[in-house]
Amino acid sequence: MKKLLIDLNKEELEALVIKANEKRFRADQLFHWTRLGARFEEMTNLPKSFVSFLMDGYFDIAASIKEHYKSEDGTIKFLLELTDGSLIESVLMSYSYGYTLCVSSQVGCRMGCKFCASGLDGLCRNLSAGEMLSEVIAANRFIKENLISEGKVGNVVIMGSGEPLDNYDNVVKFIKMLSSDLQIGQRSVSLSTCGLCDKIKMLPDSGISATLCISLHSPFDEVRKTIMPVANAYAVESIMEAAKYYFTKTGRRIIIEYAMMKGVNTSKKDVERLKELTNGFACHINLIPLNDTGASLKGVNKKEAYSFLNLVKQAGLSATVRRSLGQDIAGACGQLKRRYNDENK
Numbered sequence: 001m002k003k004l005l006i007d008l009n010k011e012e013l014e015a016l017v018i019k020a021n022e023k024r025f026r027a028d029q030l031f032h033w034t035r036l037g038a039r040f041e042e043m044t045n046l047p048k049s050f051v052s053f054l055m056d057g058y059f060d061i062a063a064s065i066k067e068h069y070k071s072e073d074g075t076i077k078f079l080l081e082l083t084d085g086s087l088i089e090s091v092l093m094s095y096s097y098g099y100t101l102c103v104s105s106q107v108g109c110r111m112g113c114k115f116c117a118s119g120l121d122g123l124c125r126n127l128s129a130g131e132m133l134s135e136v137i138a139a140n141r142f143i144k145e146n147l148i149s150e151g152k153v154g155n156v157v158i159m160g161s162g163e164p165l166d167n168y169d170n171v172v173k174f175i176k177m178l179s180s181d182l183q184i185g186q187r188s189v190s191l192s193t194c195g196l197c198d199k200i201k202m203l204p205d206s207g208i209s210a211t212l213c214i215s216l217h218s219p220f221d222e223v224r225k226t227i228m229p230v231a232n233a234y235a236v237e238s239i240m241e242a243a244k245y246y247f248t249k250t251g252r253r254i255i256i257e258y259a260m261m262k263g264v265n266t267s268k269k270d271v272e273r274l275k276e277l278t279n280g281f282a283c284h285i286n287l288i289p290l291n292d293t294g295a296s297l298k299g300v301n302k303k304e305a306y307s308f309l310n311l312v313k314q315a316g317l318s319a320t321v322r323r324s325l326g327q328d329i330a331g332a333c334g335q336l337k338r339r340y341n342d343e344n345k
């Protein structure tokens with residue numbers, strides 16, 4: 001079975017070059033081309049015989065853009081096709097400080113959060129580190145070829161479809177490749193998890209110090225269990241203990257993701273419990289107006305969102321209401337996969 005060239009790091013490319021009886025510097029050329037997302041026919045400085053050796057055993061491109069949808073606010077959602085025909089999505093957001101790409105870490109997701117469209121069909125498979133890197137490379141290429149503005153992806157958020165810590169080894173490798181291969185350092189990377197405590201605690205020892213975002217959405221186990229099945233395995237207190245451990249080890253402020261849902265999680269009682277739980281570590285609460293995912297849960301209106309923000313701030317917690325980008329193209333949080341599913345019913 002053919003493998004992905006992009007899954008190979010520099011040392012592995014060197015080993016491949018030696019196996020093909022080529023000179024060592026060919027590994028640098030191959031590294032350069034693969035990180036630009038080049039097709040075999042574009043690798044013009046490689047000998048033809050070497051290219052045909054590569055074509056026999058490897059794919060040049062791991063993820064290619066099949067469609068793209070542009071939002072009125074400039075956000076672009078990509079539908080990407082993998083070499084086995086699987087489809088994933090990524091979302092490119094443009095900010096004053098540059099481009100941020102939201103990447104998927106799995107095809108589907110098995111966590112089944114009620115407010116999220118990504119897990120509707122369950123988990124299909126994990127993405128390899130190279131496939132995740134290819135999402136960034138494909139976006140860089142798209143920016144270069146289609147957008148007038150200069151630049152490339154400078155920030156990566158692992159918040160697309162999939163639970164990143166359910167694909168632990170590949171995600172850790174991906175974060176390291178972002179830094180070594182594309183010069184996107186860990187300070188520019190955010191990883192969002194629904195709270196797999198044991199894996200959160202493993203991250204610092206794996207050399208990860210990216211921004212950790214916890215999808216909490218309620219400070220109460222009973223409520224969480226009704227919207228996030230994973231809450232049956234991990235209690236809120238254990239998640240907060242893991243977050244505190246991550247903060248202690250890395251010194252990085254924790255982000256609490258909190259989708260505001262009508263009648264579910266925006267009372268004074270919620271604020272009091274949030275305050276108790278986040279005592280002892282630096283954190284910021286990202287209040288997210290729940291996006292329409294077609295699920296029965298409803299979001300709050302703007303006025304309700306800002307009055308909850310006031311309650312949170314009055315309790316002395318750091319918080320902001322997150323601007324939601326790409327809603328008209330179903331590229332906002334929790335919406336990935338929805339449009340494609342709707343269109344293919």
Ligand code: SF4
Nearest residue numbers: 109111113116119162
């Ligand atoms: S919110 Fe994240 S963890 Fe939950 S189902 Fe969606 S992709 Fe999976």
